[in-house]
Amino acid sequence: MENAANDIDSRLAARLRALRADRGLTLEGLAERSGVSRSMISLVERGESSPTASVLDRLAAGLGVTLAALFAEAERADASPVARRADQTTWADPATGYRRRNLSPPGYPSPIELVEVELPPGARVSYDSGNRAAMVEQQVYLLDGTIELTVGEMTHRLSTGDCLAMRLDRPTGFHNPNDRTARYIVALTTDGRPALNAVKR
Known part of the structure; x- marks a missing residue:
């Protein structure tokens, strides 16, 4: 269970970094838009914090995506239309x-x-x-x-x-x-x- 949680945190960290980069936002910029501190965002992006649903929702709001999008994969042309x-x-x-x-x-x-x-x-x-x-x-x-x-x-x-x-x-x-x-x-x-x-x- 702990390994699964660590894997989710790592995937979430990578996804958050990618979404922030796609929008050209610095840590400070996302902090300003989301109301989440720069230090907390940095911890999440390094996979060193397990954020709450409330914190993740504020980050999603600042990025202009849904909370679900933080756990999703980037779109790709060869993706299967079926999710097992x-x-x-x-x-x-x-x-x-x-x-x-x-x-x-x-x-x-x-x-x-x-x-x-x-x-x-x-x-x-x-x-x-x-x-x-x-x-x-x-x-x-x-x-x-x-x-x-x-x-x-x-x-x-x-x-x-x-x-x-x-x-x-x-x-x-x-x-x-x-x-x-x-x-x-x-x-x-x-x-x-x-x-x-x-x-x-």
């Missing part, structure tokens, strides 16, 4: 035990990303990245259990079979109020256009 379960990257938030699995075929060019999430009993995961470099649309479909999903100031209670569509342009929070794990699918898409509320921090 054994090849799907799984990551656990060290702060909450929340687990996410990238379902989409790695490296395959597509505007849609699919992620499966397991939220442990009682867990809360909050994302405060209201300001994003690009607009991201998201839908959440409950496979099993119940979650309370807060978007801005509104909270939606979702049960098995429910689906919520939302734009990631304000703080969001996920809470599992029950004593069993909740499972849900997240579908995300971004077209790269600047978000209406995008500002430099």
Whole structure:
């Protein structure tokens, strides 16, 4: 398990460095755009820190990508359109035990990303990245259990079979109020256009 976690951290480090370089951003520039300190970004890029979901979401927002994109591979022409379960990257938030699995075929060019999430009993995961470099649309479909999903100031209670569509342009929070794990699918898409509320921090 420890080796798997180290491998994920190494892949995440390389992906973050590549995305930052593609956008011509220095460590200071990404720190300004994301609200994450330069020293923390440096640690993540060297694979010396296991960042929380909240920190990763802020980095993704600063880079103009989705959180799922941080765990994805760069697009390539020879990528398979099929993602076998054994090849799907799984990551656990060290702060909450929340687990996410990238379902989409790695490296395959597509505007849609699919992620499966397991939220442990009682867990809360909050994302405060209201300001994003690009607009991201998201839908959440409950496979099993119940979650309370807060978007801005509104909270939606979702049960098995429910689906919520939302734009990631304000703080969001996920809470599992029950004593069993909740499972849900997240579908995300971004077209790269600047978000209406995008500002430099």
